[in-house]
Amino acid sequence: xxxxxxxxxxxxxxxxxxxxxxxxxxxxxxxxxxxxxxxxxxxxxxxxxxxxxxxxxxxxxxxxxxxxxxxxxxxxxxxxxxxxxxxxxxxxxxxxxxxxxxxxxxxxxxxxxxxxxxxxxxxxxxxxxxxxxxxxxxxxxxxxxxxxxxxxxxxxxxxxxxxxxxxxxxxxxxxxxxxxxxxxxxxxxxxxxxxxxxxxxxxxx
Numbered sequence: 001x002x003x004x005x006x007x008x009x010x011x012x013x014x015x016x017x018x019x020x021x022x023x024x025x026x027x028x029x030x031x032x033x034x035x036x037x038x039x040x041x042x043x044x045x046x047x048x049x050x051x052x053x054x055x056x057x058x059x060x061x062x063x064x065x066x067x068x069x070x071x072x073x074x075x076x077x078x079x080x081x082x083x084x085x086x087x088x089x090x091x092x093x094x095x096x097x098x099x100x101x102x103x104x105x106x107x108x109x110x111x112x113x114x115x116x117x118x119x120x121x122x123x124x125x126x127x128x129x130x131x132x133x134x135x136x137x138x139x140x141x142x143x144x145x146x147x148x149x150x151x152x153x154x155x156x157x158x159x160x161x162x163x164x165x166x167x168x169x170x171x172x173x174x175x176x177x178x179x180x181x182x183x184x185x186x187x188x189x190x191x192x193x194x195x196x197x198x199x200x201x202x203x204x205x
Contacts, residue, residue, distance in 0.1 A: 006041040010050030015057040058113025067097035081122030091127035093117045099140045108134045121154035122162040124179040
């Protein structure tokens, strides 16, 4: 038995450049089946009257720290930056997320259905970002869209403050650029050694 829901009568914005009034969005078993001004609503479908409302796709926040920099939880909920080293490429924002953070409910209430959670900006290279849904799971693993989405890098005041207070590299933008440049060169050199080892039938370094 299918679960059909039709949102009708609103101003529909498809997210693909189309907008129209009085259209319908038909969902079957939680998935969008049809969008348009002439959608046929099947018998027995639950109808939501959206007259006077805008009907939009779920919004995506491409740069957030929710779940890792928790709302109203003080230092115990601040896990976004591992500032023990200027380069922490191996850490993952995924491992810091508390899925019970009220920020997820706040985001969903504002129409944000997916977020990219990044490590903080304390390091020149801060770690791996994750894309997750803001609802739908009882654990963070159930909400993951992509576990490793990209690498967080920061060139500015936050790394200067984090390491300048310790009187260590990098305490200036010059030093931050050096750290990032060296890390990228090391990664390039490692990749070359790995590819050569594989081509020669040896174990990767």
